[in-house]
Amino acid sequence: TQLLEQSPQFLSIQEGENLTVYCNSSSVFSSLQWYRQEPGEGPVLLVTVVTGGEVKKLKRLTFQFGDARKDSSLHITAAQPGDTGLYLCAGGGGSNYKLTFGKGTLLTVNP
């Protein structure tokens, strides 16, 4: 069974601060997805990384896939209140295209 450990589980910071969310596993994934979810809505895909060592940037968000494709990180620069939400990492490569989800990071950015 593949497991994806996501940390921290909760994060409350002030506007303008930087933060990093981590997802780690002992298993190799064919891809790693990051989603952001707001209360009462479905998760929205932020990025998919598929190559070991890959780095993708989305405005103030930087995503990295580990060289061995076992871990990933999400770094947010100068966080804003609009970044508040539940961030989920998910590893691909499971049977029948199932994803392995981390437990999520609930981020609150205070103005």
Next chain:
Amino acid sequence: GAVVSQHPSWVICKSGTSVKIECRSLDFQATTMFWYRQFPKQSLMLMATSNEGSKATYEQGVEKDKFLINHASLTLSTLTVTSAHPEDSSFYICSASPAAGKTADTQYFGPGTRLTVL
């Protein structure tokens, strides 16, 4: 692109009744769709994997006779909660995976359905 809709967005029903939730991929074909359940401030819990034209595969602990899944076409899957009880109240989310290729791992999620059973 890659839009998934879900209907209804919320539903309130009486205990013992059945509720059907629809999930549609609007601009792509999805050979595989997934149904999740989510409790407040928690991650997604996979209930079942639905493949077009075949029986759904349920995760351990999910009652297949209670949560009926039908994947009638490449763009539509339905989840029917039969004889709903208050403990079935939850946020149900579907997702759809494109047909093939490197993007097959990526799932696109619907907006969710809030079910409240009285």
